[in-house]
Amino acid sequence: MDGRMVKVGLIIMIDRKFLAVTVGAIFVLGMYGPNVAEIIQSAEAHGVQAQLQSRFIQITNEAISRQSLATGETLVLSGALVSLVERDQRGWISLFSESTNSGNRWEIMARDPPGVVFEIGGNSITPYAITAKALEPGVYHVHTQLNVANVGPGLGPGTTVVVEGEAIIKPIPWGMLAYQSIIIAAAYVITFATRPWQVI
Amino acid sequence: MVWLRRCTHYLFIVVVAVNSTLLTINSGDYIFYTDWAWTSFVVFSIANTLMTIVGAVYYLTFTGVPGTATYYGLIMQVYTWVAKVAWFALGYPVDFIVHPMWIPSCMLLDLAYWATKKNKHSLIFFGGVLVGMSMPLFNMVQLMLIADPLETAFKYPRPTLPPYMTPIEPQVGKFYNSPVALGAGAGSVLACTFAALGCKLNTWTYRWMAAWSKWD
Numbered sequence: 299m300d301g302r303m304v305k306v307g308l309i310i311m312i313d314r315k316f317l318a319v320t321v322g323a324i325f326v327l328g329m330y331g332p333n334v335a336e337i338i339q340s341a342e343a344h345g346v347q348a349q350l351q352s353r354f355i356q357i358t359n360e361a362i363s364r365q366s367l368a369t370g371e372t373l374v375l376s377g378a379l380v381s382l383v384e385r386d387q388r389g390w391i392s393l394f395s396e397s398t399n400s401g402n403r404w405e406i407m408a409r410d411p412p413g414v415v416f417e418i419g420g421n422s423i424t425p426y427a428i429t430a431k432a433l434e435p436g437v438y439h440v441h442t443q444l445n446v447a448n449v450g451p452g453l454g455p456g457t458t459v460v461v462e463g464e465a466i467i468k469p470i471p472w473g474m475l476a477y478q479s480i481i482i483a484a485a486y487v488i489t490f491a492t493r494p495w496q497v498i
Numbered sequence: 499m500v501w502l503r504r505c506t507h508y509l510f511i512v513v514v515a516v517n518s519t520l521l522t523i524n525s526g527d528y529i530f531y532t533d534w535a536w537t538s539f540v541v542f543s544i545a546n547t548l549m550t551i552v553g554a555v556y557y558l559t560f561t562g563v564p565g566t567a568t569y570y571g572l573i574m575q576v577y578t579w580v581a582k583v584a585w586f587a588l589g590y591p592v593d594f595i596v597h598p599m600w601i602p603s604c605m606l607l608d609l610a611y612w613a614t615k616k617n618k619h620s621l622i623f624f625g626g627v628l629v630g631m632s633m634p635l636f637n638m639v640q641l642m643l644i645a646d647p648l649e650t651a652f653k654y655p656r657p658t659l660p661p662y663m664t665p666i667e668p669q670v671g672k673f674y675n676s677p678v679a680l681g682a683g684a685g686s687v688l689a690c691t692f693a694a695l696g697c698k699l700n701t702w703t704y705r706w707m708a709a710w711s712k713w714d
Contacts, residue, residue, distance in 0.1 A: 481601050
């Protein structure tokens with residue numbers, strides 16, 4: 299038998315190089331095929347209505363003060379939380395909106411009820427308001443997000459909001475970067491002074 | 499199998515690589531997400547201290563060169579600096595991530611080894627205490643140089659944070675109301691045990707290599 303040929307089964311003989319290339323190609327295709335297919339197709343669901351109302355506490359009468367604003371301006375998202383259970387609950391209110399990246403799109407300036415975590419009385423109606431400053435331009439579907447302790451999240455119906463203008467970037471912590479850089483530089487000095495990679 | 503004895507130093511390099519990445523950097527999710535930094539400070543500090551010291555001591559006792567632990571910390575620090583770029587590419591702000599600060603504690607480990615004339619017992623005790631107490635301290639300094647972590651969590655709602663997870667205050671009332679105090683105290687005790695483990699791993703490695711290389 300030729301050294302380069304591989305016996306597969308009882309009869310078929312395949313060139314070893316050909317076999318190696320084939321197996322390798324199958325591996326690569328299996329690994330990257332789905333990624334390539336993903337590039338070709340795209341599925342977007344912007345503006346899909348969220349249907350995630352909590353069954354414990356409903357978000358009703360959701361209203362927004364404005365639907366078009368520039369970065370740096372604020373909007374107020376308000377409404378009422380209707381508790382459908384007898385037990386008192388604890389929760390915190392936030393703002394939920396999709397975006398193309400993970401950047402800071404909103405800065406929450408004020409909350410009503412004040413503070414972060416607050417009590418929601420059983421079988422009661424609690425009005426809420428959240429003031430948020432827009433930081434990034436884009437088209438958002440903005441929802442109230444109520445997170446209830448030991449229960450989970452709930453979203454309001456949401457409103458489309460358009461934000462225009464230059465993005466506002468959070469201040470860069472130069473002090474922290476300087477602290478790290480100085481220490482890393484000192485470590486380089488010690489490392490090259492002692493050359494520890496030379497094994498004794 | 500004498501090739502085992504000849505390749506011992508490669509094994510050390512592999513262990514250093516694995517311990518620094520899979521164990522140390524990944525302990526406690528490897529990079530401080532600052533909105534959770536205050537809540538998770540104690541567990542991050544202890545986990546990082548233990549994993550750092552075992553790898554650093556293993557490497558330090560292998561080379562015998564004071565400066566090796568600093569080198570070990572430097573590798574991790576530079577690696578995570580590069581990895582942080584991925585977060586910026588996704589749009590996260592600069593102070594959303596702060597790296598744990600390993601280098602100064604590793605420098606103290608080198609200092610302990612050098613000052614005690616490469617005495618392993620002293621390395622375990624003095625080095626362990628120094629690393630355990632200093633790592634939370636140096637990380638505390640980092641958090642002081644950025645915007646308040648807990649406030650950041652609520653002012654800038656993170657889109658990928660599970661909404662029912664609310665960062666809470668660390669439960670450290672008994673410990674001078676400070677996660678740094680608890681992290682330093684617990685770390686200083688526990689770090690000695692892992693420093694000892696690092697030394698033992700070094701000894702065992704040499705013994706195994708000597709034994710296995712005689713199998714043929």
